[in-house]
Amino acid sequence: MWDLLLKNAHVVDPLNHVNEVCDVAIENGKIAEVGKDLQGKAEEVIDFTGLVLQPGIIDSHVHLGRMWGSPYGPKMLAMNGVTTALDMAGPLEDVLDSVPEYGVGINMAILQFASPPFTFKTNAPSKEEMETLIDKSLKDGALGVKLLGGHYPLKPDVSSLLVRTALEKRAYVAWHAGTSEHGSNIEGMIEAVAMADGYPLHLAHINAYCRGAIKPCMEETAIAIDLLKKNPNIFCESYVSPKNGTRLTCDAEGKIQSKVTGNCLRHFGFSEDRDGVRKALLAGKAFVVFDAGGYSDLMTGEKALKMWEEADSDVGGSFNINPPLPRIELAQARRDDGSFVVDAISTDGGCIPRNVILSQGLSLVKLDILTLPEFVQKTSLNPARMLRLENKGHLSVGADADITVYDYATQKPMASFIEGRKILWNGELVSKGATVICTKHGKEAIEKRGMKAIVVDPGKQIERIPAL
Incomplete structure (x- = not known):
């Protein structure tokens, strides 16, 4: 029976x-x-x-940490059909500490952010500092680390060293492209691929580098696709929402901390400081992530400005910054062997309110851009392989x-x-x-928290399979 x-x-x-x-x-x-x-x-x-x-739908790029909006990420994912998610920043302890109250039963892998001014003191940490962070993160239950280069960049050679150091530890490593030399744009993507130097790397949200910041957006998309075809060591995802996710935090001098937020403000014609955020909120171009009572939502206008000021600017935010055509082209692009150039459809959601794999991703099927089996491959089979979930x-x-x-x-x-x-x-x-989902180093720590651990080896080689 x-x-x-x-x-x-x-x-x-x-x-x-x-x-x-x-x-x-x-x-x-x-x-x-x-x-x-x-x-x-x-x-x-x-x-x-x-x-x-x-x-089960696997979202290969989400955010579950409170610093990105709220502790409701697991709930918001599960309400949208997701069963497994890769958290792309943590903070690790914050995400794990939230499980007893906010966990809803889903599988989660967590990448600890490796970025100044949070887990590194400067943008040029030593190899010893990198090893200390990676070892502790793995022992505490992380699957690996993520470079938040677009938001809080490291120097180029330091970024490359961090990727290699993480791989030496058989940790999962992902990179939101960007360094102190190049930002979160097509130049940053080109730089990140070069810095990876043929090593396996998860390059986050390819659509984020095809917004028209340097060249026309479809020209940037063509560059991104060609770059990925020539560098099969890069595994990646792209999301289908027009919204991005960032932080609206300003430093003591009133300057924006996140380079991504600065890019967005500049794109819409605002200054990269407190006054620029203020004007962007009042113009309906910037949004504040807020607690809507058990889930996160977005707010703009005068109420959002008041919330942002009351929080002394330290809140999650969003801009409608992603043009539609690159999102469509990246979803369907294929390599010569028939495999997808961009391996997976993600959301960059979780507690950021854009968990739209079904509500928007299925539209790609209805538009005959993907078949239904191809949609399933990009939302379940491929991301499972990326996470070594056999x-x-x-x-x-x-x-x-x-x-x-x-x-x-x-x-x-x-x-x-x-x-x-x-x-x-x-x-x-x-x-x-x-x-x-963790490495063998974190199994004990996860089980001590009363959670089940799935042990995987991020160092295991994976091969792409053609569209099925």
């Missing part, structure tokens, strides 16, 4: 070439069988007629029963399961806690 039998959904599993109406049986948290009109008995049978069922991203017999079910017509999630356990059900979240 199976634990759970999911009936009559349109099941999409590109790895196993399934794209039809059939049933999925689950036993002990694993996929037991997939097929038409399964006849075995089950403790619970659920009819999903008219809905799409795919391996038992996720597909519905093979014995794989983890992580599943997202949604209404294709409305592009809304209807249910989700992690290892056969309900997470989202009848519009409500029905689970608690978290499972943390």
Whole structure:
């Protein structure tokens, strides 16, 4: 007898070439069988007629730390059908400390930010300082580190050394392109790829470097695609929302701390200081991330200005800065072997309110830019491979029963399961806690916190597979 039998959904599993109406049986948290009109008995049978069922959605770029808006990131992700997420900045301790109160049962991997003035004192830390940060982060449960170069940059040669040092430790390493020499733009991306020097690297949100800051946005997009084709060591994602995420914090002299915020203010014609933020908020160009009562939302105008001033500028923010055509082109671009140039669709969401993989990402399918199996590959199979999660991203017999079910017509999630356990059900979240994806060094620390640990090896080589 199976634990759970999911009936009559349109099941999409590109790895196993399934794209039809059939049933999925689950036993002990694993996929037991997939097929038409399964006849075995089950403790619970659920009819999903008219809905799409795919391996659990994996968002390969999110933010769960309070410094980016609120502690509600796990809830906001799960309410939008996500079962696994890669947090891209932490702070690690803050994210883990929030789980007992705000965890909703999803899987999370966390990258500790490696950036001044937070985890490094200067923009030129020594190798010893890098090793100390990486070792402690891994021991405390991080999967690796992230360079917030676009916001808080390091020097170019220091950035390159940090990538190599993290890889020496078999840590996962990601980079929001940008250094003290080049910003979060196509020049910064070119520099980051060169600094990676052929080593494996997760380059964050490729669309962020194709906003028209240096050249026309589609010319920048063509450069980005060509660069990625020539450098297969770079794994990456791109998001489909027009909104970005940043911080609106000013220093004691009134200057903007984040280089990304400065770029956005300059793009819209405002000065890169307190006065510029003030004018951008009143003009409806800048947004404040605020606690809307159990979830984060965006606010602009006079109320947002008041909130920003009351917080002494130390709040998360957002700008509608991403042009549409690069987002579409990056989603569909392919290499000569048929694999995707940009491996995954992400949101850069979490507690930043733009968790739109379904609500906007499925529009790419309706516009015939992607097929439904290709959408599933970019939102589950490929990011699972990036995270070295061999038992996720597909519905093979014995794989983890992580599943997202949604209404294709409305592009809304209807249910989700992690290892056969309900997470989202009848519009409500029905689970608690978290499972943390970490290296072998962090397993003990995670289990001491009362959480389950999934141990992976970020140093393991992965190969791309063609679009299925």
